Amino acid sequence: xxxxxDAARNRAHLIGVARQMVAELGADRxxxxxxxxxxxxxxxxxxxxxxxxxxxxxxxxxEEETLFQQQVMSGPPPLGPGAPAVERLVAFGRARLxxxxxxxxxxxxxxxxxxxxxxxxxxxxxxxxxxxGEACPDEAASGTLALQLVAALEGPVLLYLRAPEDxxxxxxxxxxxxxxxxxxxxxxxx
Numbered sequence: 178x179x180x181x182x183d184a185a186r187n188r189a190h191l192i193g194v195a196r197q198m199v200a201e202l203g204a205d206r207x208x209x210x211x212x213x214x215x216x217x218x219x220x221x222x223x224x225x226x227x228x229x230x231x232x233x234x235x236x237x238x239x240e241e242e243t244l245f246q247q248q249v250m251s252g253p254p255p256l257g258p259g260a261p262a263v264e265r266l267v268a269f270g271r272a273r274l275x276x277x278x279x280x281x282x283x284x285x286x287x288x289x290x291x292x293x294x295x296x297x298x299x300x301x302x303x304x305x306x307x308x309x310g311e312a313c314p315d316e317a318a319s320g321t322l323a324l325q326l327v328a329a330l331e332g333p334v335l336l337y338l339r340a341p342e343d344x345x346x347x348x349x350x351x352x353x354x355x356x357x358x359x360x361x362x363x364x365x366x367x
Contacts, residue, residue: 191216191226192240195233204234204286231289238283245276246300262311263366269304270358271351273330278347302327312366322365329361 180188194216198207209230213223227233254260255268277284305327309317316322 187218187222188226188236191218191223191233192236195237199234199237199283204282207233207286209233229289229291231287234283234286238280238287241276241280241283242300245272248272249300249304262308263362266305266308266312266362266366267359269301269308270330270362271355273301274351274354274358277330278351281347301330309366316365326361326365329358 191212195207195212198212198215207230209223209227210220212233213220216223223233227236248256249269249272251257255264256272258265260268302323306317306320306323309323309326
């Protein structure tokens with residue numbers, strides 16, 4: 178079912194205003210009431226669109242995820258098509274880690290404490306499973322290996338990035354995790 182034109186406009190407007198508020202105030206200070214007020218829309222419209230406060234951040238994160246997936250599916254190699262599967266898996270892991278670092282605030286804010294933590298996202302899972310199928314079809318057949326590899330890039334990484342103030346800078350964390358990801362992928366596909 179296609180979204181009504183006015184609903185699509187409201188959604189785009191709310192997303193834009195939410196993005197501005199996060200940039201200006203930080204995610205922790207964005208509220209449903211504040212978003213409705215700043216957007217010049219009723220609170221009911223905001224609640225119908227997002228459901229919960231976490232829904233605001235999930236919508237922002239979904240837009241960023243769409244851009245990321247476009248790079249994976251049609252960007253230049255090795256992240257995009259045209260490189261051998263193992264090289265693409267290594268590039269995917271590094272890019273995914275960079276994505277998580279860049280969007281950690283949104284990812285944390287998108288977690289709804291009243292809901293279970295989501296298991297790996299299906300675009301990443303599908304992509305990793307597809308590349309594993311090319312690189313090492315026997316090991317990839319059940320899909321379990323792809324699920325385990327995707328888990329190594331998602332939830333645990335976000336928890337690791339929540340490290341105390343004296344933790345290394347995010348780029349050092351990404352470099353270390355990306356190097357470990359490369360070793361893991363190369364050994365799995367060897």
